[in-house]
Amino acid sequence: MKEIQNSLSIKRIVIWFLLMLGPFFYFIVQRNSVSFRDRLDVFTFMLEGILPLIFVLLATLVYVGSFSQEIKNRFLVYTRMRIPLRKMLLIKFIANSLTTFGVFFVFTFGYFLFSFYIVQPLGLIHFEPEAYKLTETTVIQDSYTRHTFTQLLQYGSLTYGFLYSCWVGFNAAVYAMIGFFLVIIIRNQFWALSIPSLMYILGSFVMGLDNSLMRFRFPDAIFPYSYMQLPIWTAFIPLLFLLIICTILAFFVNKNLERIDTLL
Structure with a gap:
């Protein structure tokens, strides 16, 4: 798709690649001061920390950031002279979803x-399962019950890696969808881009105050490393909530397309 190709400029690819290297450099600096019991520990070490905090911000900036600039600079005025607004928004919506999914899938x-x-x-790490009172045999069983989604390790590490990467990519795409509709609806682009992150952070804080809701916190549904292992279905509850919001926003945009056309 031409729209996806346009979003994959050399400049953007370089920026995304440099951002992706952040966890790698952190791992290289800290690897000798941390005891890793196995390969799963290395993987989760690089994905926890600051990434869960800025996940939604990064997801909305992959494509929606440039799309908001197109709206702000009235670039879409010239584009929709050649193509109907509904079709143009659909193309950009698909490009936003696929690009964001692809970036976060490749990253994970x-x-x-x-x-x-x-x-x-490469000899970068010497695993120390004994530091956790585990052996080379029991550490494998331990990995199956360590975090949500590591249940999938029983079916092979590649199965776990592929499906979990798809999960991270899909969640990133859903947050980007919400951001996409908000920059169309809200005139203030800064607030439109900020709302998904605020919902992610503040919503998680509120749910953390209630023990019955704590297991459904947004960050834990994607990066479940700070909480006990839960059934995989629990991670789908926050996602379902986000998809409902996304559907409502899509319905609103579709119903108010004529009014929106005068604003873009």
């Missing part, structure tokens, strides 16, 4: 491959 799966298949052969 790349770190999975590095952690599971590259770190040990």
Whole structure:
């Protein structure tokens, strides 16, 4: 698709690549001061920390950031002279979803491959399961019950890595969808881009105040490393809530397309 190709400029690819290297550099600096029991520990170490805090911000900036500039600079006025507004928004919506999914899938799966298949052969880490009172045998069983989604390790590490990377990518795409509709609806582009992150952070804080809701916090549904292992279905509850919001926003945009056409 031409729209996706346009979003994959050399400049953007370089920026995304440099951002992706952040967890790698942090791992290189900290690897000798941390005891890793196995490859899964390396993988989760690089994905926890600051990433869960800025996840939604990054997801909305992959494509929606440039799309908001098109709206702000009235670039869409010239584009929709050649193509109906509904079709143009659909093309950009698909490009936004696929691009964001692709970026976060590559990011997550790349770190999975590095952690599971590259770190040990390069001798970057000496695993210490004994520090956790585990052996080389029991650490495998321990990994199956360590975090939500690691249940999938029983079906092979590649199965876990692929499906979990898809999960991260899909969640990133859903947040980007919400941001996409908000920049169309709200005139203030700064607030439109900020709302998904505020919903993600403040919503998680509110749910953390109630023990019955704590297991459904937004960050834990994507990066479940700070909470006990839960059934995989629990991670789908926050996602379902986000999809409902996304559907409502899409319905609103579709019903108010004529009014929106005068604003874009």
